[in-house]
Amino acid sequence: MKVEIEESKLQTAYANACDGIKDFMESLFGKKVFEAAKPTLDDYKTIRTYEDACVALKQDAIRVDSVNGDTTIVLTNGGDRVNMPSHIVALMKLETISRALWGRNFQPKPDGEGSKVYWYPWFALYTKKEINDMYPEQRGALLSAGAAYGAFAGFGSLFASYRSSLAHAILGFRLCQETEEKAKYFGQQFIELWAEYLKFNFTVGNRLK
Numbered sequence: 001m002k003v004e005i006e007e008s009k010l011q012t013a014y015a016n017a018c019d020g021i022k023d024f025m026e027s028l029f030g031k032k033v034f035e036a037a038k039p040t041l042d043d044y045k046t047i048r049t050y051e052d053a054c055v056a057l058k059q060d061a062i063r064v065d066s067v068n069g070d071t072t073i074v075l076t077n078g079g080d081r082v083n084m085p086s087h088i089v090a091l092m093k094l095e096t097i098s099r100a101l102w103g104r105n106f107q108p109k110p111d112g113e114g115s116k117v118y119w120y121p122w123f124a125l126y127t128k129k130e131i132n133d134m135y136p137e138q139r140g141a142l143l144s145a146g147a148a149y150g151a152f153a154g155f156g157s158l159f160a161s162y163r164s165s166l167a168h169a170i171l172g173f174r175l176c177q178e179t180e181e182k183a184k185y186f187g188q189q190f191i192e193l194w195a196e197y198l199k200f201n202f203t204v205g206n207r208l209k
Contacts, residue, residue, distance in 0.1 A: 007033070012048050015039065041104040044182055048189060050093045053100035062092060090196035095174050097190055101182055108176060118176035121187025121194065131208060141188050143195055144205035 014025050014034045026034060039052035047053050054061040063075040072086045102108065108118060131139060177183040187194060195204040 010034075015048060015052055039100070041100060044101045044103060044185065047097065047100045050097055050190075050193065053093075053097040056100045057096065059096070062089060064089070087197050087199070090193050094190065094193055094197055097193075098175050098177070098186065101177060101186055106178055108173065108178065110173065118173070118178060119180045119183035120176050121183050123187065123194070123198070139208045141191065142208045143191055144208055145195070145199075145203065 010025075010029065011034060014022060015038075017025065022034075039046050039048075039056040041056050047056060051061055060077075065073040065075050065081055067073070067086060070086050072084050072089045074082050074084050074089065076082060126134075126142065131142065134142075175186075177186055191207075192204070
């Protein structure tokens with residue numbers, strides 16, 4: 001029996017594995033396969049998860065004890081349990097990821113004259129026909145959603161004056177990137193976290209196939 005594994009998925013599994021599992025995977029596939037998987041501030045595409053961002057920045061990750069609806073219980077360094085809104089935990093993770101994506105030498109600075117352009121991930125709502133007409137890789141970048149309280153569906157159904165519908169630097173500057181390419185990667189690679197941060201009265205499902 002022959003089993004094929006996509007290299008990107010193999011590298012993601014390696015990045016999230018404990019040391020013992022990493023040793024086993026290296027013995028099975030060779031160390032060279034996983035060299036590109038090590039998170040580094042020199043290549044933003046090596047930041048595939050929130051944990052990758054923490055490794056690259058050399059900081060401790062948020063320790064989640066449990067999630068109950070819109071509330072996340074976080075463990076402090078002292079071992080205490082603190083209740084936090086899940087969207088705030090998601091925002092904290094996104095800010096950490098954003099710093100890692102900036103890289104080693106880049107540090108955004110507010111520009112009062114407006115001469116500098118920064119980029120922010122933008123999300124859109126698609127009709128069923130538009131989704132069906134997409135290529136598989138495009139469809140796989142989307143999430144399903146079920147809205148409540150009269151909303152029709154997904155992100156676009158929200159009247160969100162200062163959340164997902166606008167991208168003012170005064171509100172989301174720490175989540176901005178210096179290039180369109182990075183902002184697109186930030187939005188697509190971490191779409192589940194973005195959904196957790198931006199959602200209001202709707203539930204987020206799996207990626208569409």
